[in-house]
Every structure is written in structure tokens, then in C-alpha cells.
């Protein structure tokens with residue numbers, strides 16, 4: 001069952017349940033698309049109907065951001081838990097390593113995906129990374145062909161939203177992969193270019209504050225985020 005949070009519907013699953021669902025999608029012989037959606041993406045979807053449709057049609061949408069959890073609570077439709085994209089990806093890679101599934105890393109600046117691949121293979125022994133490509137390409141066709149030739153089962157599409165979700169929806173089938181996952185800046189984290197918040201801050205729901213401390217230029221983007229809590233309160237009052 002999906003829970004609507006200001007126009008984006010989320011799967012109401014714990015981290016383990018979300019990984020189980022992804023594994024089921026991976027076993028089905030057709031392409032699937034998955035999104036890790038945060039409050040900024042909800043705000044974008046409200047203004048971009050094409051992006052909203054891509055999220056609506058996605059096979060799995062997980063709440064990656066404490067703001068989504070708060071908004072859902074204010075709406076009176078609480079979600080079970082936050083499912084950070086990086087944690088989700090880590091569990092899925094354990095499954096992939098144990099089951100011989102092939103992972104392709106697409107996105108980030110040149111060199112980052114290669115560094116991410118090395119560190120992920122060290123963290124998940126046996127993980128089969130079948131290819132990498134940076135996210136600053138102009139032509140789609142060669143990238144699609146590279147993923148197809150690599151026989152990828154899963155692609156982490158890390159081009160920033162909404163491009164990554166639109167790209168996965170438009171080209172997923174052509175790549176031959178079973179599961180394409182929009183994962184934002186995760187390759188920068190896996191490659192060690194960006195640090196994740198200390199665990200205590202993650203537990204307290206303060207990952208956003210740590211991110212702001214690391215990248216102060218995000219202040220403009222982030223200043224709009226509390227707005228979704230007001231929007232959620234407004235929608236609740238209007239009985240939506």
C-alpha cells in the first residue's frame with residue numbers, strides 16, 4: 001500500500017521490507033524503476049508534472065529524508081520509517097554479492113564512480129561491479145549501449161533529481177537491466193568524497209544539518225524545506 005505525501009506516493013516499508021521488495025523486482029523478467037524521494041523532490045514534483053508521473057509510475061518509492069516522515073505524520077498518514085538511500089543500497093549490495101548479481105554505477109564527476117566501485121567491492125566482498133560511467137555525458141545512446149553490453153542487473157543512476165528518475169524511466173528498458181535506482185549523491189559518499197553524518201545525528205534525524213555544514217551553499221535549496229511541513233498542516237486542516 002502506498003501513502004500519499006503532498007502528491008508523491010511512498011511505499012510504507014521498513015528498510016528490510018524495501019530490500020525484500022527490490023529483490024522481488026529484480027527476479028521479475030522486466031525493467032523496474034525505483035526512487036529514493038526526499039522533500040526537495042516532493043516540491044519539484046508539484047511543479048513538474050512529467051517528474052510527478054515518473055514517480056507515480058515507479059515500482060518502488062522510499063522515503064529518504066526526515067522531512068517526508070514528519071510531513072506524513074502531520075498528514076495523519078505516518079510512514080513506518082525513513083529508509084535512507086545509502087543504507088538501502090548497502091543492504092541490496094549484500095544480497096547482490098551473495099547472489100552474483102551485476103551492478104553498474106552511473107553518475108557523478110569523472111573518476112568518482114571508479115573510486116566508489118573500489119570501495120564498494122572492499123565493503124561487500126564478491127560484489128560484481130560490471131561497469132561505471134560518469135554523469136556528465138551529452139549523448140544517451142553510448143551510455144545505454146555500455147550498460148547493455150555490461151549485462152547489468154541493477155544500475156545506480158546518480159545524476160541528481162529529476163534527471164536521474166526521468167533518465168531511468170525513459171531508458172530503463174533499453175539498458176536491459178532489471179532495476180534502475182535513482183540514488184542522487186550516493187556515489188560521492190561511497191567514493192569517500194562526501195562524508196555521511198555521524199550515526200548519532202542520523203538517529204536524531206539531523207542528517208540534513210550535517211549536510212548543510214559540509215555544503216553551506218545548499219542553504220538556499222534547504223531554506224524551502226520547512227515549507228512542506230506547513231503544506232502538510234494546511235492539507236490536513238483542509239481534510240485532504
Ligand code: UDP
Pocket residue numbers: 107108109134135136158159160161183184185186187188
Ligand atoms: N551529477 C551528474 N551529472 C549532472 C549533474 C549532477 O552526475 O549533470 C551528479 C553530481 O556529481 C552528484 C549527483 O549527481 O554526484 C547529485 O548529487 P546531489 O547531492 O546534488 O543530489 P541529491 O542527493 O540532492 O539528489
